[in-house]
Amino acid sequence: MSGCLPIVELIPFTVRLDLAGGRLEVDGRLDYRTAHLVHDAISALVHTHNERWVIDVSRSAGSDTACLRLLGVAYRRAVRHGRQITLIGASPSLQQALSRLRLNHHLTSSEVS
Structure with missing residues (x-):
């Protein structure tokens, strides 16, 4: 079938934003296809x-380059605007990647409610 388009699997991804509480929850795979949603x-x-x-990533998967770049940019934006940023629920692989980039102490993974 030469005229058929490939089937693309849609993977659910949700961003929940609480503006009053300053909380962002990411649910799904955080990668180059979804990073712009979190950036927004x-x-x-x-x-x-x-x-x-x-930023709660406890229901998120991802530690690829786009995910790490996004978290680095988010940290720099927070600092530039005089804000603190806390990452909670990071997977062990994401924690390791943040540690290699020396962001683990800036994006503390202490639990916050």
Whole structure:
């Protein structure tokens, strides 16, 4: 069948944003296809008065280059705007990758409610 398009599997991905609480929850695979959605949510947090942002990745998978780049950019944006950012629920592989980049102490993975 030469005229058929390949079937692309849609993988569920959800970003929940609590502007009042400064909390962002990521559910699904965080990679180059979905990083822009989280970037947009971070952009919305920039315009709030929250001094602390919490990114919950406990229901997310991903530690590829796009995911790490996104977290690095989010950290720099938080610092540039005088905010703190806390990453919770990071998988062991993501924690290791953040440690290699020396971001693990800046994006603390202490549990926050």
